[in-house]
Structures are given as C-alpha cells and as structure tokens.
Amino acid sequence: MATVLRAVLAQLNMRVGDIDGNLQRILDSSVQALHHQQADLVVFPELSLCGYNAQDLLLRDSMQIRIERALERLCTALPHNLHVLVGYPWLEQDSRYNCCAHFYQGKIQSVYKKQFFPNDPTAFAQRYFKPGHQALCIDINEIKVAIGIGEDIWQSAFIEQACTAQAKMIVSLNASTFHLNKQAERERMLSHHAQHAQMPILYASQVGAQDDLIFDGGSCTVDEQGNLRQRAPAFTEELCMVELQFTHSTSHVERGICEPLLSEEASVYQALMLSLRNYVEQNGFKGVLLGLSGGIDSALVLAIAADALGADKVQAVMMPYHYTAQISQDDAAAQAHNMAVDYKTIAIAPMVEAFSQSLAPVFADMPSTANDTTEENLQARCRGNILMALSNKNGYLVLTTSNKSETAVGYATLYGDMAGGFALLKDVPKCLVYRLARYRNSLSSVIPERVITRAPSAELSPNQQDADSLPPYETLDEVLRLYVEEEQSAQTIIAQGFEQEMVMRVLRLVDISEYKRRQATLGPRISKRSFGSDRRYPVTNHWQRGD
Incomplete structure (x- = not known):
C-alpha cells in the first residue's frame, strides 16, 4: 500500500x-x-x-x-x-x-x-x-x-x-x-x-x-x-x-x-517590475519620477514604472533645450498620455545659459574656447538638478535611464543623467531595451512606434546620433558581452571576427569608465555578470588590454 x-x-x-x-x-x-x-x-x-x-x-x-x-x-x-x-x-x-x-x-x-x-x-x-x-x-x-x-x-x-x-x-x-x-x-x-x-x-x-x-x-x-x-x-x-x-x-x-516558462522578454520585464516595486514600496517612496526625453530608454523606464506601480505614482518630466527635436517632445507627450501619468515640461535653456554666462569669463582664459562635452554636460546636469529638486519636494524616487551598454562605455554624465536613486536599466543592454519595448507594445501599444524606429541620440548637440561616438549597438553589445560577462581578452574577441581598432577602443572605454560606475546608483541584476558586486575592477588600472 x-x-x-x-x-x-x-x-x-x-x-x-x-x-x-x-x-x-x-x-x-x-x-x-x-x-x-x-x-x-x-x-x-x-x-x-x-x-x-x-x-x-x-x-x-x-x-x-x-x-x-x-x-x-x-x-x-x-x-x-x-x-x-x-x-x-x-x-x-x-x-x-x-x-x-x-x-x-x-x-x-x-x-x-x-x-x-x-x-x-x-x-x-x-x-x-x-x-x-x-x-x-x-x-x-x-x-x-x-x-x-x-x-x-x-x-x-x-x-x-x-x-x-x-x-x-x-x-x-x-x-x-x-x-x-x-x-x-x-x-x-x-x-x-x-x-x-x-x-x-x-x-x-x-x-x-x-x-x-x-x-x-x-x-x-x-x-x-x-x-x-x-x-x-x-x-x-x-x-x-x-x-x-x-x-x-x-x-x-x-x-x-506547471506554469509555462516565460519568454526572455517577459521574464526580464517582470523581473524589472518586481525589483522596482519592491524597492519603492519597501523603502517608503511615494512614487517615482524620471526625465522623459522621447528616446527609447526613458520610454521603456516609464512603461515599466507605470506597469509596476500604477500611473498615479509616476511622474514624467520633459526638459527640452535648443537641440531637442520637436518629434522627441511630441513622442514623449504621446506616451505620457497613453500611460496616463503626470507629465510636465520644464525648459532648461534659462539655466544652461545662466551657467554659460557665469563660466564664460573663466573659459575665455582656457586653451580651448570651442563648445565641447563641457557644454553638453551642462545640459545633462541642469536636467539632473531639476529632477533631484522635484524629488526633494515630493518624496518621489528619481529613476535614471542609462542602459548597460552606455554604462559600460561611460556614455552618461556624472551628476547629470546619472543622478537618481535607482537605475532600472543598469544591467539591460541596448539591443535588449529595444526587444523589451517591442514586447511591451505587444501587450498594448503605449510606446510610440517612432521612438523605437528612429536612430538613438542624446540630443546634446546639433544632429547628434549615438552612432557618431559608438559602434552599432548590435556590434557593441556583443563585444561588451564577451568582455564584461564572459571575461574574454581583446585578442580572443578580435579572433571572432571583430575589427581590432574598434575592439581596443571599446575595451578602453570600459576600463576608463570604472570611476563613473563606482559613483552610479544601484540597479537590478538580470545577467550573470552585472556592474556592481559581480564585477570589481580597480579604478586606476594599467592592465594590458590585449590580455
């Protein structure tokens, strides 16, 4: 028996x-x-x-x-x-x-x-x-x-x-x-x-x-x-x-x-929702806010936040400057409307110009007086100040919007778009960002199609595109995976068919950006090797990159 x-x-x-x-x-x-x-x-x-x-x-x-x-x-x-x-x-x-x-x-x-x-x-x-x-x-x-x-x-x-x-x-x-x-x-x-x-x-x-x-x-x-x-x-x-x-x-x-296994996109999306929900609720925040730029990263962060917490606990802020395209403003407003979140527009031109005027006499005595990343970073830092000021007033947690690809190569501004309390996409490569956006729209269309299809840009200078500074994201993400997650050497990566100069440049960007990552906020881990406790490299690092 x-x-x-x-x-x-x-x-x-x-x-x-x-x-x-x-x-x-x-x-x-x-x-x-x-x-x-x-x-x-x-x-x-x-x-x-x-x-x-x-x-x-x-x-x-x-x-x-x-x-x-x-x-x-x-x-x-x-x-x-x-x-x-x-x-x-x-x-x-x-x-x-x-x-x-x-x-x-x-x-x-x-x-x-x-x-x-x-x-x-x-x-x-x-x-x-x-x-x-x-x-x-x-x-x-x-x-x-x-x-x-x-x-x-x-x-x-x-x-x-x-x-x-x-x-x-x-x-x-x-x-x-x-x-x-x-x-x-x-x-x-x-x-x-x-x-x-x-x-x-x-x-x-x-x-x-x-x-x-x-x-x-x-x-x-x-x-x-x-x-x-x-x-x-x-x-x-x-x-x-x-x-x-x-x-x-x-x-x-x-x-x-036996519940069915989730697809990769569904599992990551639900993981990010759970992580954000637990972090916000268990740390006593009233809600979250983020800068909504009209780009793919902030669009995905907004979607996850609204799905995880409810639209009534999410605020989105568009902060345009001279280089912000009208279609970026239109798409940001459209998504905010689609998701029924609180949406504000705060122009940053007066703040940027005030900083520029104050700094102009000092800059005039420096070797280079041409506009460069200094002026670009001023824009990002004005936006960061606005978001942190709103956070201080209303008790909302600021969500940063940089993805893993950008975090890896330092394509983010300290005290600017890195300012915040939780980096929701910190371990999400750029190509996966696009897949997640498509997945979310397959449930209900909330992210404007143009946000997904247009070329990515930080919009910090005229006609700027990410491709001006970085390899195509399909290539970049694979090189970063091999280097960061698989710990492969430069020579091993190059031997797989990647162009040598590009690989060495990407690996150099990863290595010299460690000081930024040390100052970045935490974010949910979805890979076998995230930037955080998984990967600890010295900031001052003279290791030979070919090894």
Whole structure:
C-alpha cells in the first residue's frame, strides 16, 4: 500500500531584517497549508526568518537574540501536527551557520547546516557562514527525506549523501537569484540529479527583490525520472502543493500545476517590475519620477514604472533645450498620455545659459574656447538638478535611464543623467531595451512606434546620433558581452571576427569608465555578470588590454 505525503512549497517574499514580519508569514502560511491544503509538510525558503541577502546585518549581536526569540515563538505557535522546515542563521561558538530547522510537535526535532557555498560574488557567503559537515534525513510519514540548502542541491557530493542515507526524496530550501534563463538551468540540474539518485526533488525558493538582487521563485518538483511535475508561477508569491506517493521501492509524484516558462522578454520585464516595486514600496517612496526625453530608454523606464506601480505614482518630466527635436517632445507627450501619468515640461535653456554666462569669463582664459562635452554636460546636469529638486519636494524616487551598454562605455554624465536613486536599466543592454519595448507594445501599444524606429541620440548637440561616438549597438553589445560577462581578452574577441581598432577602443572605454560606475546608483541584476558586486575592477588600472 502506498504512503502519501502532501507537501507545500512556500514561495514567499521574505523581507531582509523583518524577523517579526517573516515570522508571521511563516505562521500564516503554515496554517493555510494545513487547513486549506491538508499538507503534511511545508517548506520555507533559505534564511527565511531573516530574509536574504541580509549581509552585515548577520554580524550584529542583536540578530542572534531576535532569531532565538523567533524560533521559540515558532515552537509554540506552529501547528503541532505539521512538519515545517524553516531557514535561519545561527551563531554557535563564534561560528555562524546557514541552518534549516525541522519543527514538529511543538519543538525543533533536528537542525541541518548548509554544507556547500557557491563562488557567487552577490552572496559573499563565506564572509558570513561556516560550512556544516553532517548530512540530515528526517522522517515524515515514515518517508526518509534528505534536507539541503541552496548550493547543496547543485553538488553531486550532496546527492551521493542522500543516496547513501537511503533517502526517498530530497527537499531543498533556496533563495536563488535571477538571471536570464536561470529557471531552465535549475530544472536541467534538478532533472539530472533526480535521475541519478532515482528519487524526487522538491525545490522551494524565495520570490521578491532586495536592492539589486531579484528572486524569481522558480519553486518546482521533479520526479525520480527527472520529469517536471510542478512549477510555480515566476515573480509571484504562491503556496505550491505537491502530492507524492511512496511504495517500498518506487515513488510517484502527482502532476500539479506547471506554469509555462516565460519568454526572455517577459521574464526580464517582470523581473524589472518586481525589483522596482519592491524597492519603492519597501523603502517608503511615494512614487517615482524620471526625465522623459522621447528616446527609447526613458520610454521603456516609464512603461515599466507605470506597469509596476500604477500611473498615479509616476511622474514624467520633459526638459527640452535648443537641440531637442520637436518629434522627441511630441513622442514623449504621446506616451505620457497613453500611460496616463503626470507629465510636465520644464525648459532648461534659462539655466544652461545662466551657467554659460557665469563660466564664460573663466573659459575665455582656457586653451580651448570651442563648445565641447563641457557644454553638453551642462545640459545633462541642469536636467539632473531639476529632477533631484522635484524629488526633494515630493518624496518621489528619481529613476535614471542609462542602459548597460552606455554604462559600460561611460556614455552618461556624472551628476547629470546619472543622478537618481535607482537605475532600472543598469544591467539591460541596448539591443535588449529595444526587444523589451517591442514586447511591451505587444501587450498594448503605449510606446510610440517612432521612438523605437528612429536612430538613438542624446540630443546634446546639433544632429547628434549615438552612432557618431559608438559602434552599432548590435556590434557593441556583443563585444561588451564577451568582455564584461564572459571575461574574454581583446585578442580572443578580435579572433571572432571583430575589427581590432574598434575592439581596443571599446575595451578602453570600459576600463576608463570604472570611476563613473563606482559613483552610479544601484540597479537590478538580470545577467550573470552585472556592474556592481559581480564585477570589481580597480579604478586606476594599467592592465594590458590585449590580455
């Protein structure tokens, strides 16, 4: 006769530092899993009590005190007839561990300490945690269940531990960060390990966003043949039920709801919406504002912001100067109307001319008196001042609009278009910006077609186009991908057919722009290697670029 085990994977948005709030989410979800879904087991994400990634909050003395109180509360308040797995940090003899507690019958039955840590620059796990050295299996309905946390499930050594212990299934607690196509990578790994171990794997993951990190959820279950049997919706909180049946020698996983995988454009768009929404709401901003130029980048930022927060919490400001084309002003106004956001026009000519007049006597004594990037940057900095002044008055967060391609080569102005509190497109290459704009218009047409089809320009000088200063974006983005994300040398990139002079010029721009990126605001990470904690290069850098 088969033994049935009903498990709920609690895909929740846990908040860093909000131990009381996270505790209440665990209690509420456990009650719901038991009474509405008749669960035997509920699994919460990695470090769910303190939130992920808590960083140096983990080092504070009060963290341990608050965690101890939370664990005591869980012992008394969780349903006694429900098995519950909860992740938390624990300090023991001056060593800190990433732990999972098994709650049942009003007490902690056992504790597992995470054994393996990724070489992941976004987590700094080894700064905070020591590895455990003991595998753990628990019994639920006489089914032996192996417990893992995060990186454990990626390691063959952990899978071998579960097999040696004669476990019947594996449960993995996770707070896995998002990047493009990450879910497919996870599921391939889980399928491979499940087939090797000949046992089902339950994968519970966090959803939400924390600063630059995004957690897409991705909670899922694979059976002992490696077949996907359940997948939670991405970027959404969900209590995911899965029913398993075990006999003496086999297991069967009932097919649950398998949400379809999102397209690349849909997954990035939803990731950016989630990141912005969490950042604005959890940091107490009333809304957001941005400079709407009539160009593609600000058009996409406006669309994401309005979709994420609602039109009533978004303000767009057109700040024209002499070089701003009339079609840019028309298209900006049209999109603002399409999305029903608050829209203002503030001309910057009086401010730019006042600066120019004040500086003219000083500039007259300098070797070059011709207009150059100095005058262009004055325009951008006047716009930045306007946006920051509005932000100070109304408590709205300023969104910058530079994309990853521009950020890489320094095609942005410090204290100008880089001024703001959140860089929504910081990790989005220019070509992907266009794809996302097309994707958004496929849902409903809000971005004027001309914004997508016209040649990109900063409009800081007469008839200026990006192509005057940069290679075509299709070429630039691929060179940047190879150099920044793949860490390939100049010679390796050139050997793939790219023109040598262009490659060396692009790589030089990337290297000399590090000082700008150090002063840039944070933005959501959607690639395997973003500008931030992923990639740390010295500002003063004399490395040979051909290497």
